[in-house]
Amino acid sequence: MNLFNQHILSFAIWLPILAGVIVLLLGSDQNANRTRWVALVGAVISFLVTIPLYTGFQLQIGTFQFEESASWIPAFNIYYHLGADGFSVPLILLTSFTTVLVVIAAWEVITKSIAQYMAAFLIMSGLMIGVFSALDAILYYVFWEAMLIPMFLVIGIWGGPNRVYATIKFFLYTLLGSLLMLVAFIYLYHQTGSFALTDYYALPISMSAQIWIFIAFFMAFAVKIPMWPVHTWLPDAHVEAPTGGSVVLAAIALKLGGYSFLRFAMPIAPDAAHYFANTMITLSLIAIVYIALVALVQKDMKKLIAYSSISHMGFVTLGFFMFSQLGLEGAVVQMISHGFISSAMFLCVGVLYDRMHSRQIADYGGVVNTMPIFAAFAVLFAMANSGLPGTSGFVGEFMVILAAVKFNFWVAFLAATTLIFGAAYTLWMTKRVFYGAIANTHVAELTDINAREFIILATLALLVIGFGVYPEPITALLQATSAEFLTHMQTTKIPIISSVPAASI
């Protein structure tokens, strides 16, 4: 037990990976049920081991907790160094929880290479938790890149008709950004002689270097979030990915980018972050407004939700770069809430797709008549997606908008338009798909959700409403960490030029 308490993060990372390997070894398409159960048990255990991160978290501490450190590659001073703070703990829990959902959601749906599918998600879960808890740049980079491999395979093997294009685009886009980040790490390594994140936080860096570092990080993280104009891989990847892939992409993979801004780009180059703040806010607003308009005209449900994700992630970056505690916490809450809501939306589309094999809005109409229970859930999630008060979607957006009002009225004004556009595209889609007369015979033959689907959607509905009414469990985690973060961000890292007389040089 002592071993466990000292290495909670290691368990959280390696248990799902181990479970994935076991599934690969034991599972096969002939023994489909055994494979599924092994995967489910693995996912549930992996989720359970992350719970102590929440219960054991000390709210008043703003720095890293649950730290583990061991020498990994002494030749380059690289450590296996893990730790979690208020930003990472909720995201780690979100990751392990979503993995359980994905495994259940795939239960009867995936019939081809089940073991590989389940293993890919379990391994991915471990790697993403690794990204959220690594405090060594190379360790972080290894997790960050390794995660691409299972995702590449998931989209490519189980995806839709245009999957090869989508998955290769996804991989290369992300790789390009990541490699530039690696160059930034190499630069920082030669400045400090280590890859420890805390050394990077303390390192004074000149303004011009900070700007380059920030750009390199921006390339990596903006692609992942994704921010306009490097978002184009996301709709492709989402549309072609299987339901589970879309859920993991939207719920967690996008958060890797947001989280990394908080963990790397901003604290390592705080002056550059202030320097680029207006640019970042502008890009966020473009994402919020323009992408929302793009979502409005989509004919494919998954594509619509994908664009809606980009628009909602605009709030996250907006919240980061106003440098106020309210905005920052709102942004993190928005990340968590979007994790639940977008998972739910994609799962709803998955439910329809499994029955009709179409994602086109035009193929549906009047689904409420044949699937009343499902429609109730879907409408709830649609409301949450458009930011209805009382759902978790409202909390984060409202916090960010409040912070924006203090920051600049027009920023707040533009950000607030999302409440209109968001409602417009989500509810319009809901109307066309669920309401009205039964559109065609296929819809007439639909059967309502089964117990498995009900459990998934009900759990998510509880969470969405629960955090909407009482967001305290998340915000409490954030307070100390975000205060610490803002203090760090307010101190300049530009070295004071030493007063050496020019003559002596």
Add this chain to the structure above:
Amino acid sequence: MENFQYDILNVLPELTVLCMAMFILLVDLFIKPQNRFVIYGLAQFTLFAAAVFTFQTHTLGVSYAFSGMFVDDSLGDVLKLMTYLGSSIMLVYTRQYQKQRNMFRGEYYAMVLFSMLGMMIMISGQNMLTIYMGLELLSLCLYSLVAFDRDNPRASEAAMKYFVLGALASGMLLYGMSMIYGMTGSLNISEIAVEISNIGQHNPVLIMGLVFVVAGLAFKFGAVPFQMWVPDVYQGAPTSITLLIGSVPKFAAFAITIRLLAQGLYPLAADWQDMLLIMALLSIVIGNLSAIAQTNLKRMLAYSTISHIGFLLFGLMSANLNGFASSLFYISAYVLMTLAGFGMILLLSRKGFEADKLDDLKGLNQRSPWAAFMMLITMFSMAGIPPTIGFYAKFTVLQAAWQAGFTWAVVLAVLMAVVGAFYYLRIVKLMYFDAPTDLCPIHAPIDMQFVLSMNALALLLIGLLPQVLMNLCGLSIVTSLQ
């Protein structure tokens, strides 16, 4: 007499290989064709014995034999051990392929051992003549091995190309050496370094000599603009021979580059750094871009080799111990990856079927998930994606080049790595996303399957724990070059 004993002791591994190669030639005359496996066993035993001798005579210090013609240092020992290991793996992979194509003959094993002797002499050459002798022994064996399948016109063509261009390159190397000899009055590597420091760096004849030496070395590596032979020879030669050419001789090429540039011509580093920089960038760009257009797997791997050599040169051009150590790590990773990559082609090939088209990999995941997974690791490793060894290889050379001040070159190399990732991903796509066209079951000897699995898993395991290999590389460079 004592001196002679000392000399002999230093070349014990070389003598072992020489004697055994001749013994194998003799035994082959008296053995029945169905008992040829004895020859195979003898060849493997030779590698093992040489490894034991090399390991036994290993010291941390540097010792010279035959009046300074021959050096025995940690770098040489490490490279030799790696060469034995690589050759041994290669022999395992190629046994079935040779049998199926009626090339399972004693001469093959003798020739492989002679070529390995050449590599060993190159690795330990401390005199330009020794180096040249080793190089020619290696090259002549390789030329004839390429043409080993006599009735295959493509192989004969490849052998001819290889021979003509190779002879030209050897000529250039020799010409460069002669100029350096003319200026310094010595063929000994250490003496040359001292002499050049006395003469000064700006001697035009020395620079000319350096240009020819670098050109000769670049040819042996297959760096742009001396890469013309690589794709044709890789594609034309029987896969078993391609595997040989593409893997272990790179250790020897690395060794003579270290001996000539990093030891002998080190005072001219500022000049050869620029040359290597241009070749490195060109190799990475041309190698990666050309690889995209290929439909033949062997040819694609040839272009991929060219780009890997470009990355290797990144470490060498840093011209410091950190850079040389990172290059050594890169070349070790490269050889492991190449063995796994070509090993997979050999695994999939059968009598009358070469499995060297990209399309032959289609749907491999459905035919054999394990083989597909091994190839997956190899491809991601070649692309430099963590957690595989390929990532650390790229990482170490890039950080060395960054440290040496080649900032923009590093950024360009990184961008080209993205291009490179594309064609490796295409292989994964073929294996995992496409339906199989070829449904023949895969038959391979159990030892080959085992070794190939270990080889591919090593790419992953060393990727997770790269420390041991990194230390080995760093230590051998530091103790040998200081």
